[in-house]
Amino acid sequence: MLNNIKPKTGRLLISEPFMSDPNFKRSVVLLTEHGEEGTVGYILNQVGNLILNDVIQDLWQADNHIYFGGPVAADTLHFIHRCYDKLQSGEPIGDGLYWGGNFETLKILMNSNAIDATEIKFFMGYSGWGVGQLDREIEENAWMVSDIPNVDLIFGNDDEKLWRDVIVHLGPKFAHVSNFPIDPNLN
Template structure:
């Protein structure tokens, strides 16, 4: 097994390099909930073609990229942030990283240009695993679990490099994995 860490709140799930599921290929998922009933997280490095203003027209200046959080409930909008001092709401999922909060307050802050792109990330849908599903995928080496990351990585807009960066941050034991081709037949 590649990873001995449990996929608890605030940890990252890093997809193995040859995962063929298009929903999770080269994905970095922030775990926002992990309980007996299952796990919820958001893919940090799969941007959609949408901006927040496309989904919420009243926020005409909201040029925030909306990410594809996962294949579940893609008709919902979620957000993580590191600006609790402005929103004064949200569930802390890692040191200085919060999930959700009062959306009405957030809309006012966005309209007043008080929120910066490096403080918040929006998602359509989420990633979800049922009871024992993620544990089985971990046994199959589908995911590496990490708690070794800087909060800046969560809010990175360099989606192409994020997967590689978090792998390299795991140390020399994993660094070689970051150079694997997308298609193992090309190796």
């Protein structure tokens, strides 16, 4: 099911429909780093049970959901955003997206309602691959790679729809995959 797009910072990984690893079942991962030392990304479509103000008490009005970013360092908080104009910090990852930034400034902006929930997404943990590991998994058809079809999709909250929309964006050759059942035994 290879689609010939190579992974790089700012691209998406889409899990194949029947991936057996429960951490990545029907997941869409935003790559925030891809280079000689490995790959880092965040699962965009696995909302967790925590709200931001459950984790950071001095963010009293922050009712943003925290997503499961991946199985690595699951006790760490990370964020991506598209509000560099307000936060004035973060590592650029493409398409007006940024990874991380000054958390003290972020808290001030969030407590004053200067940042909207559609501009930022929080994650517990991250997804990581060692040197060459992701390339091997792509060769084994565990992942497809895509450019970001629409930045708004990244900040949405319809987990299953995101996976389907990104698959359909890959083109007619892949669109039928979006209709595969979660459990192939139910087909």
